[in-house]
Amino acid sequence: MILLHVPTFSLAAYAQGDSFWHRLQPQVRLAVALLSVLGAVLLPEGAWNYWGLYAAVLAILVLLSQVSPVALLRRLAVELVFVGVLLLTILLSGRGTPLWTWGPLVIADGSLLTFASVLVRSALSLWVLNLLTLTTPAPSLLQALAGFGCPALLVRVLESMLRYVAVLVDELGSMQRAAQARSGARAARWNILGNLLGALFLRTYGRGERTYLAMQARGFAGRFPETDARPWRPDEWLITTAAALFAVSTLVLAWWPL
Amino acid sequence: MHIPDGFLSLPVCLAMGLVSLVILGIALRQVERQFADRLVPLMGVSAAFIFAAQMINFPVLGGTSGHLLGGTLAGVLLGPWAGTLAVMVVFGVQALLFQDGGIVALGANLFNMGFVGTFLGYYLYRGVRKLLGGKSWLAMATGTAVASWASVVTASALVAVQLALSGTVNLAVVLPAMIGVHALIGIGEAILTVGVVSFLWRTRPDLIFEPLAPILTAVPPIQESIHGR
Numbered sequence: 001m002i003l004l005h006v007p008t009f010s011l012a013a014y015a016q017g018d019s020f021w022h023r024l025q026p027q028v029r030l031a032v033a034l035l036s037v038l039g040a041v042l043l044p045e046g047a048w049n050y051w052g053l054y055a056a057v058l059a060i061l062v063l064l065s066q067v068s069p070v071a072l073l074r075r076l077a078v079e080l081v082f083v084g085v086l087l088l089t090i091l092l093s094g095r096g097t098p099l100w101t102w103g104p105l106v107i108a109d110g111s112l113l114t115f116a117s118v119l120v121r122s123a124l125s126l127w128v129l130n131l132l133t134l135t136t137p138a139p140s141l142l143q144a145l146a147g148f149g150c151p152a153l154l155v156r157v158l159e160s161m162l163r164y165v166a167v168l169v170d171e172l173g174s175m176q177r178a179a180q181a182r183s184g185a186r187a188a189r190w191n192i193l194g195n196l197l198g199a200l201f202l203r204t205y206g207r208g209e210r211t212y213l214a215m216q217a218r219g220f221a222g223r224f225p226e227t228d229a230r231p232w233r234p235d236e237w238l239i240t241t242a243a244a245l246f247a248v249s250t251l252v253l254a255w256w257p258l
Numbered sequence: 259m260h261i262p263d264g265f266l267s268l269p270v271c272l273a274m275g276l277v278s279l280v281i282l283g284i285a286l287r288q289v290e291r292q293f294a295d296r297l298v299p300l301m302g303v304s305a306a307f308i309f310a311a312q313m314i315n316f317p318v319l320g321g322t323s324g325h326l327l328g329g330t331l332a333g334v335l336l337g338p339w340a341g342t343l344a345v346m347v348v349f350g351v352q353a354l355l356f357q358d359g360g361i362v363a364l365g366a367n368l369f370n371m372g373f374v375g376t377f378l379g380y381y382l383y384r385g386v387r388k389l390l391g392g393k394s395w396l397a398m399a400t401g402t403a404v405a406s407w408a409s410v411v412t413a414s415a416l417v418a419v420q421l422a423l424s425g426t427v428n429l430a431v432v433l434p435a436m437i438g439v440h441a442l443i444g445i446g447e448a449i450l451t452v453g454v455v456s457f458l459w460r461t462r463p464d465l466i467f468e469p470l471a472p473i474l475t476a477v478p479p480i481q482e483s484i485h486g487r
Contacts, residue, residue: 037361038361041360041361042362125361129354151286153286153298154282154343154347156298157298157301157302157305157343157344157347158347158351159302160301160302160303160306161301161306161309161347161348162306162351163302164302164303164306164307165309165310167306168303168306168307168310172310193449193450193453194449194450194453194456194457195453195457197450197453197454198453198455198456198457198458199457200307201307201454201457201458202457202458202462204303204306204307205299205300205303205462208299208302209299212298
């Protein structure tokens with residue numbers, strides 16, 4: 001009755017590689033990734049040629065970055081199934097002329113176009129962001145965010161959230177094992193769900209609070225030392241400018257065709 | 259209720275994005291003025307909890323499913339501003355990392371579920387609790403239940419209005435549909451929120467936000483925080 005989709009949190013499995021992509025510092029990777037996500041997402045509906053262009057560039061980037069395409073595809077498949085279920089409501093929203101009818105379900109050409117476009121947009125941005133998170137550890141990404149002028153408090157909340165998600169999944173696992181050891185029910189029922197979630201919340205908070213206080217006692221003042229901050233190299237500027245130009249020019253060409 | 263990209267028109271997206279950016283700025287400033295250091299772990303765990311809880315889908319009539327929005331939960335635990343900040347971080351991460359909700363439509367999603375869900379949830383909860391006499395479990399539970407149901411339904415009505423303003427669908431069609439479905443989802447939200455808050459009320463009442471007796475702004479009792487529960 002209750003589906004639990006806990007996403008894979010084995011982030012940054014390919015952080016240690018040595019390639020063209022890895023030699024760019026995290027801030028540059030983040031900038032390039034965000035530029036291409038924004039560029040791909042802001043394209044108008046049905047801009048298949050431009051999306052194809054993005055896919056080609058991304059495929060080259062994957063080959064260059066030495067990330068296993070199989071691992072990337074597996075993650076993409078899991079995430080796309082999750083997104084696809086959410087997007088079914090778009091497909092069945094019935095805008096435009098009906099193409100196919102089965103009982104109350106109508107697929108119309110307008111909603112089919114929107115569905116396909118949203119699906120391609122999500123696939124492309126998932127592709128970029130998975131490449132980014134597979135190759136770049138979360139602390140470096142957060143430092144890169146702070147380097148772009150993101151408020152420190154926001155970065156700290158983001159950081160503690162990402163850490164707590166891992167703790168939460170961990171605690172959930174041990175609670176499930178404990179319940180199984182007591183031969184408890186595998187599926188939670190409504191009447192105990194609140195207690196279950198409350199206990200999970202408290203266990204996670206307790207563990208996190210102890211760690212946080214221990215860190216404070218050792219002099220942690222809310223900021224990790226920056227390890228890999230250095231000025232951008234000329235080729236890093238070049239890459240970022242190229243990404244920005246690519247995004248802007250495809251957007252201009254797609255919205256205002258010659 | 260996450261709006262994907264391609265559903266809202268650009269003016270609506272831009273307007274909502276601007277409003278959300280301003281709210282985010284105010285929330286950051288407000289939280290910094292409180293005792294932010296003490297709040298960061300609680301904000302982090304609330305955000306992580308809401309993030310994970312949103313992956314639990316409960317089925318609603320007709321094959322659709324709903325999930326926890328968590329605005330009221332965050333408001334009850336963290337107060338309105340820190341709660342808004344925590345929930346906004348959740349929706350930002352979901353949009354960027356998991357494509358749940360569009361990036362261009364992020365402003366609208368942040369406003370509907372992050373700001374309105376938390377603020378309305380918090381103040382309704384406070385109002386109902388005060389009306390029923392404040393300190394009892396019944397007052398707290400009733401306030402939480404009413405607030406979580408109402409905030410979900412209001413957020414869904416806002417989504418309907420934004421969709422209609424964008425010219426995607428007709429308001430007369432989408433408003434009753436959204437409210438109808440979310441009146442049911444709201445019941446699930448109310449059950450889950452009351453369950454979690456009641457558990458915390460019994461075991462760690464100090465975690466529940468109380469502006470009347472400001473625990474979080476005072477110097478924390480050191481013995482208690484080191485030796486934990």
